[in-house]
Amino acid sequence: xxxxxxxxxxxxxxxxxxxxxxxxxxxxxxxxxxxxxxxxxxxxxxxxxxxxxxxxxxxxxxxxxxxxxxxxxxxxxxxxxxxxxxxxxxxxxxxxxxxxxxxxxxxxxxxxxxxxxxxxxxxxxxxxxxxxxxxxxxxxxxxxxxxxxxxxxxxxxxxxxxxxxxxxxx
Amino acid sequence: xxxxxxxxxxxxxxxxxxxxxxxxxxxxxxxxxxxxxxxxxxxxxxxxxxxxxxxxxxxxxxxxxxxxxxxxxxxxxxxxxxxxxxxxxxxxxxxxxxxxxxxxxxxxxxxxxxxxxxxxxxxxxxxxxxxxxxxxxxxxxxxxxxxxxxxxxxxxxxxxxxxxxxxxxxxxxxxxxxxxxxxxxxxxxxxxxxxxxxxxxxxxxxxxxxxxxxxxxxxxxxxxxxxxxxxxxxxxxxxxxxxxxxxxxxxxxxxxxxxxxxxxxxxxxxxxxxxxxxxxxxxxxxxxxxxxxxxxxxxxxxxxxxxxxxxxxxxxxxxxxxxxxxxxxxxxxxxxxxxxxxxxxxxxxxxxxxxxxxxxxxxxxxxxxxxxxxxxxxxxxxxxxxxxxxxxxxxxxxxxxxxxxxxxxxxxxxxxxxxxxxxxxxxxxxxxxxxxxxxxxx
Numbered sequence: 001x002x003x004x005x006x007x008x009x010x011x012x013x014x015x016x017x018x019x020x021x022x023x024x025x026x027x028x029x030x031x032x033x034x035x036x037x038x039x040x041x042x043x044x045x046x047x048x049x050x051x052x053x054x055x056x057x058x059x060x061x062x063x064x065x066x067x068x069x070x071x072x073x074x075x076x077x078x079x080x081x082x083x084x085x086x087x088x089x090x091x092x093x094x095x096x097x098x099x100x101x102x103x104x105x106x107x108x109x110x111x112x113x114x115x116x117x118x119x120x121x122x123x124x125x126x127x128x129x130x131x132x133x134x135x136x137x138x139x140x141x142x143x144x145x146x147x148x149x150x151x152x153x154x155x156x157x158x159x160x161x162x163x164x165x166x167x168x169x170x
Numbered sequence: 171x172x173x174x175x176x177x178x179x180x181x182x183x184x185x186x187x188x189x190x191x192x193x194x195x196x197x198x199x200x201x202x203x204x205x206x207x208x209x210x211x212x213x214x215x216x217x218x219x220x221x222x223x224x225x226x227x228x229x230x231x232x233x234x235x236x237x238x239x240x241x242x243x244x245x246x247x248x249x250x251x252x253x254x255x256x257x258x259x260x261x262x263x264x265x266x267x268x269x270x271x272x273x274x275x276x277x278x279x280x281x282x283x284x285x286x287x288x289x290x291x292x293x294x295x296x297x298x299x300x301x302x303x304x305x306x307x308x309x310x311x312x313x314x315x316x317x318x319x320x321x322x323x324x325x326x327x328x329x330x331x332x333x334x335x336x337x338x339x340x341x342x343x344x345x346x347x348x349x350x351x352x353x354x355x356x357x358x359x360x361x362x363x364x365x366x367x368x369x370x371x372x373x374x375x376x377x378x379x380x381x382x383x384x385x386x387x388x389x390x391x392x393x394x395x396x397x398x399x400x401x402x403x404x405x406x407x408x409x410x411x412x413x414x415x416x417x418x419x420x421x422x423x424x425x426x427x428x429x430x431x432x433x434x435x436x437x438x439x440x441x442x443x444x445x446x447x448x449x450x451x452x453x454x455x456x457x458x459x460x461x462x463x464x465x466x467x468x469x470x471x472x473x474x475x476x477x478x479x480x481x482x483x484x485x486x487x488x489x490x491x492x493x494x495x496x497x498x499x500x501x502x503x504x505x506x507x508x509x510x511x512x513x514x515x516x517x518x519x520x521x522x523x524x525x526x527x528x529x530x531x532x533x534x535x536x537x538x539x540x541x542x543x544x545x546x547x548x549x550x551x552x553x554x555x556x557x558x559x560x561x562x563x564x565x566x567x568x569x570x571x572x573x574x575x576x577x578x579x580x581x582x583x584x585x586x587x588x589x590x591x592x593x594x595x596x597x598x599x600x601x602x603x604x605x606x607x608x609x610x611x612x
Contacts, residue, residue, distance in 0.1 A: 024448040027235050027455075034232070034423035038416045052419060056229050060222070063459040066452045075453035076193035076460065077512065081558040083191020091191070098192035105199035105218065105464070108207070112219025142222065 001167050005158045009169045012155045013072060019148060020069025026062045030055050050131040057138055064145035068152040071102075092163035099157050106150050113143045173475040174484075180205050180471070185510060188559075194512045195457075199464035205471050221466035225459070228336045229419060233284065235455040236422035237329055240429045241288030242447045244279070247433035250292040252396035253278055254300070259393055262383040266368035266375040268306065269314045270361045272297040276318030277357050278397070280325035281404050282425070284332070286554055286562055287454065289319025294569035302571060307374040309582045310367065312574055316562050317360060317586030320551035325353035326408055327422070330550050333462075333517055334543045338525045342418050343411065344540045347608040352544055355603055356593045363589060399435070403428045412611070458514055465518035478523050485527070493531040497542075500524050501549055501594060508553025513561060516553065521546065535601045537608060544604045548594045555583045 037051030070076060086094060117139040119125065125135045162169040180201055187197035199218060206214030225231065244250065257271030264270055275297065279289045293315035301311045323330040326346035335342040368375045406428045411421035433439045485496050507516050528542045535541050554562045557580050566579050597603050 020452070024445075024452045027239055027448055027451050030232065030235065031239075031423045031426050034236075034420050035427055038420040038424060042415050052229055052232075052417075055232050055419065056226060059232050059235070059459075060226050062235065062452070063456050063463075066456040067460065070453055070456040070460075071193075073453065076195055076457050077561070077564065078191050078193055079188040079512070079559050080191050082189060086191070094190055095192065098187070098190045098196070101187060101192060101200035102196035105196055105203050108203035108215055109199075109219050112216040115216055116219055 001158070001162050001165065001169060005162070006169050009155045009158050012151045016068040016072050016148065016152050016155075019065055019145075020072075023062055023065035023069065026058055026065070030058050030062070033058065049129075050133075053127070053129060053131055053133070057133070060138055061141055064142050067145055068148040071149060071152045071156065089164060092160040096157065096160045096164070099153060099160070103150070103153050106146060106153060110143070110146045110150065113139065113146055117143055173477070174480050176205070176209070176475055177472060177477050177480060180468070184468070188512070194515065195460040195464045198461065198468050198512070198515050202464060202467035202471060206467070209471065209474070217470055218464075218467040221463055221470060224466055224470075225463055230332045230336055230342065231459070231462070232419040233327070233332050233422035234329055234458055235451055236419075236426045237284040237327065238287060238454045239447060239451040240422075240426045241283045241285060241291070242450050243426075243429040243433050243443075244282060245288055245291040245295065246443055246447070247429065247438050248436040249396070249399055249432055250275065250279065250296055252393075253400065254296050256393040256396040258300070258378075259383060259385065259390060262378045264365065265372065266310075266364040267378065268297075268301050268304065269311055269364045269368075269375060272301070272311070272314050273318045273357055273360045273364070276315075276321050277325060277353070278400050279319075280321040280353070282400055282407070282429070283322055284327040284329040284422075286319045286322040287565065289322045290315070290562055290565040290569060293319050294566065294571070298574070299571055302573060304378065305376045308574055309578050310364070310374050311582075312566070312570065312578055313582035313586050314360070314364065316555045316566060316579070316583055317589070318357075319562060320554050320590075321353055321357060323550060323554075324349045324356065324544075324547055326350065327425070328547065330517065330547050331543060332418070333514075334521060334546055337518070337521045338539050338543060340539050340543060343611070344537065344608045345543050346408070347412075347611055348537075348540050348544050348604040349547065350607055351603045352548065352593060352597050355596065356548075356590065359589050359593060360586070363585065399432050403432060461512065461514050462518055465515040468515075469519045469522055472519065472523065478526055481523055482527055493533050496527070496531060497533070497545070497598070500528070501545060504546065504549040505552050505556075505591075508549060508560075509556045510559055512559065513550055513553040517546075517550065535605070537605055540608060541597075541601050541604055544597060545594055548590060548597065552587055552590050556587060557583075 033051050033055045037048055041047045083091060083094065117136070120135045120139050126132050127135055159169050184197055184201045187200060188194055203218045206217040253275050254271065257274050258268060261267040261271045272293065276289050276293065279292055298311060298315055302308060326349050328346060328349055331345040331349060332342055334340070335345055403425065407421050407425035410416045410424065411418060416424055430439065433443070485491050485499060491499060504520070507520065525539070529539060554560045557563055563579065567576065570579070
């Protein structure tokens, strides 16, 4: 494999892990925000209407930020009826082909995400609620995450390719 | 091309792609994105991303990461070991006592968690090795852990019911209450089955030695303390929710917090536990949420081509089915699809097709949609354990001790599938098994 492939995989995987680490700990943020809501309303009778909404934004950020790292670690469920009987090379060959499907889905998501972000910026889109937060940050974050997932898919592609050539990139 | 044919083609290509072993969400998302472009041209390019904001608005999905987190903390907290010891001593003298104790353990775990992940982790880490060591039949106990852990989605809390509740616009509290009766029914059926099997063939479950079970009554009673923490967690989570103090999503956060506190109380809350749990929670949450996201895109295309109307045509106009036959056909199709398709994707894709149809049927049952949700959840339980595709099968393969082979796993589930089908039939014949309890709270 050319040297730049190894460098690419190393850099992208490192960034994927970093972003994944941030995502991981957002679960505690969600717990804290929801708990805050329950406590302020029941104990000091001061309802905070923005808590659930903030948690919703966090959930969206959570699974988008976690997208790339879960691709890298192969955490997504597969129907492995045939796949589990393949050799390592067989799996790499199969994945090399079918990663195209993932790539296609992600690219379509990316196009949708760009146009959705453009719309949000052009109209200064806000969520219709008492809190009335801007939708621009979350949409920008989603675009960033889909981008990272695409970079990670390329990294997976290179890794499978290396397996077929009998090399190890990592 | 007719819309029925398009729907069929989409389903077939999704299944074919899944068989390649690529990530399920990629297979579903690819078919959805491809169909959107083919059907609507460049105007369809935004459909897959738009599903993001549909999912965003389903705020009850916040319970998903909470329950996953909670399940992992509980299984590491040492609570399950104490409970298992309690059931072991108290039921040790029964025929198949440890297996019955395992079912009861699963009931308690199910009452604290909304997925089958926690039950699987606890069952295969604690119950399976103990029973293997004592010479229990491995096919029997593998089935017990798999079947028992699916109670997680029937006994409240339940994430599957939350997802059904969002799709069918039914109150989650009613669904959760309606799950209690069938959950107890199913657990009892499992226990009776174990008892009879072992009575007929005692070699399946050797009796425990007397030294192991003989202990002073005071000690036996002391073991019951193992039930205190689970009860407190259940009360903080479900009790406060049903009494109206906390909302659904808040109650799941309360559950996550109380599980963390319990782990701290048992001295298990280490930095590495927190890190590992957060990592596993992210992995499972992302798996489910990306799957739901892709399936939502798929389902919005089905919506666009009027698949609901198509199914109505087939069931009611073409086949002239009576309302009860329609319900039975739906259950059969759920069970068959559940074998081959991904269970979460199936919920998101198929439930929106069936729900409006069931709503229009005259079955003479109060709270018909809640009742249907319970039937639906029970078919999901079957889907979780039936090969070739089921979440519990996946988990079992990863978690089970080495002595248990794939063949054992596949052989072990059939009695449980039959019992589950039997329970579904009972809930259909006697809807009050599910509906009596929610009526008391109405």
